[in-house]
Amino acid sequence: MAIRKAAVIGGGSFGTVVANILADNNIDTTIWMRNEDIAASINQQHINPQYLPGTDLNPSLVATNELETAVDGADAVFISVPSKSVREVLEKIRPRLTAGQALISTTKGIEPDGFLLMSQVMNELCPNNPAGVLSGPNLAKEIAKRELAATVIASEDSDLRRNVQQALSCSYFRVYASNDLFGVELSGALKNIYAIVSGFVAALGMGENTKAMIITRSLAEMSRFAVAMGANPLTFLGLAGVGDLVVTCMSPLSRNYRVGYAIGQGQSLDQAVAELGEVAEGVNTLRYVRAKALESSIYMPLVMGAYEVLFNGADPRVVAQGLMTGEHASDVEFALPRNEI
Numbered sequence: 001m002a003i004r005k006a007a008v009i010g011g012g013s014f015g016t017v018v019a020n021i022l023a024d025n026n027i028d029t030t031i032w033m034r035n036e037d038i039a040a041s042i043n044q045q046h047i048n049p050q051y052l053p054g055t056d057l058n059p060s061l062v063a064t065n066e067l068e069t070a071v072d073g074a075d076a077v078f079i080s081v082p083s084k085s086v087r088e089v090l091e092k093i094r095p096r097l098t099a100g101q102a103l104i105s106t107t108k109g110i111e112p113d114g115f116l117l118m119s120q121v122m123n124e125l126c127p128n129n130p131a132g133v134l135s136g137p138n139l140a141k142e143i144a145k146r147e148l149a150a151t152v153i154a155s156e157d158s159d160l161r162r163n164v165q166q167a168l169s170c171s172y173f174r175v176y177a178s179n180d181l182f183g184v185e186l187s188g189a190l191k192n193i194y195a196i197v198s199g200f201v202a203a204l205g206m207g208e209n210t211k212a213m214i215i216t217r218s219l220a221e222m223s224r225f226a227v228a229m230g231a232n233p234l235t236f237l238g239l240a241g242v243g244d245l246v247v248t249c250m251s252p253l254s255r256n257y258r259v260g261y262a263i264g265q266g267q268s269l270d271q272a273v274a275e276l277g278e279v280a281e282g283v284n285t286l287r288y289v290r291a292k293a294l295e296s297s298i299y300m301p302l303v304m305g306a307y308e309v310l311f312n313g314a315d316p317r318v319v320a321q322g323l324m325t326g327e328h329a330s331d332v333e334f335a336l337p338r339n340e341i
């Protein structure tokens, strides 16, 4: 069944953008948020003054502080809050959901207990609702200006994939499909770590070759980790992999890049995060991925170096320099395995 009525849970920059695309596509859309003033601004002035100032939202978009107003009768519910709040929000909406309402996460993070991705949390709490993940190179502030962008809808449910493609595709937004939900979701979470590292590199004035080396070795590292976790490495060649890695490692619009940049300029992690005032998922993801890599003996020099900078006060220069001193390695490990060089 096509999506005629949609709910978006979370009134930050990306939730607002997703809701606005749906409204632009004439879908009856309600966005839920806990902040009453922002909801009133969206309903009366059609702006989100805190997260997307200067963007005129579609006047048909309705904002509410009542979950039932958003969720009841929605064909699809998009979850767009930071990962640390996803379980709490799902527990609140779960009693209102009916079987078959699709749940789509846009959240790019990991739950530390059990190293769970958001679709796994959705499946655990709402097993009767088909799950999907939306992920790709999607800087909210550009899409808000209706600049051209593309994304990936990943789900094992082909109806869900088709319905979301139809609901979100428009003149400025294109939606590609994937059935590798785990790979798409994992790459969206992992790339935030490398955006922080790229922020260090930019702040230190390192060269363009260095930046390209960091991005490419980031891709090698994140796909090595993902394969060890059971994901399909080919997914990392797509928009949710290379695409999102490139945009977040190169753009000051990325909050993770900005945290790295501020640290590269000498700020502490606490200062950098406080100044940002929005979520930078990569900070926590770095902690969880480092622990997992150590536990599972996965070689991740960039993750190890970034952790030392963020949490043990190491000089950010050591992260890129660390790559130069490792043992001789393979360029593409899927072609030439590490143990065969």
Ligand SMILES: NC(=O)C1=CN([C@@H]2O[C@H](COP(=O)(O)OP(=O)(O)OC[C@H]3O[C@@H](n4cnc5c(N)ncnc54)[C@H](OP(=O)(O)O)[C@@H]3O)[C@@H](O)[C@H]2O)C=CC1
Residues within 6 Å of the ligand: 010, 011, 012, 013, 014, 015, 016, 033, 034, 035, 051, 080, 081, 082, 083, 085, 088, 089, 106, 107, 108, 109, 138, 139, 140, 141, 277, 278, 279, 281
């Ligand atoms: N911004 C972007 O370009 C993109 C972001 N994403 C991902 O989307 C997710 C959300 O990010 P984004 O919208 O940017 O984040 P923001 O920091 O812009 O906003 C977070 C939103 O979540 C709300 N929120 C936080 N905790 C809770 C809670 N416990 N209950 C209810 N609401 C809560 C905040 O409410 P309040 O204002 O009341 O604190 C705010 O509305 C992240 O995982 C991010 O990685 C994905 C693609 C692009």
Ligand SMILES: O=C(CO)COP(=O)(O)O
Residues within 6 Å of the ligand: 108, 136, 137, 138, 139, 140, 192, 195, 244, 247, 248, 253, 254, 255, 256, 257, 279, 280, 281
């Ligand atoms: O995921 C994003 C773009 O695709 C947004 O990245 P940041 O969370 O770093 O802003």
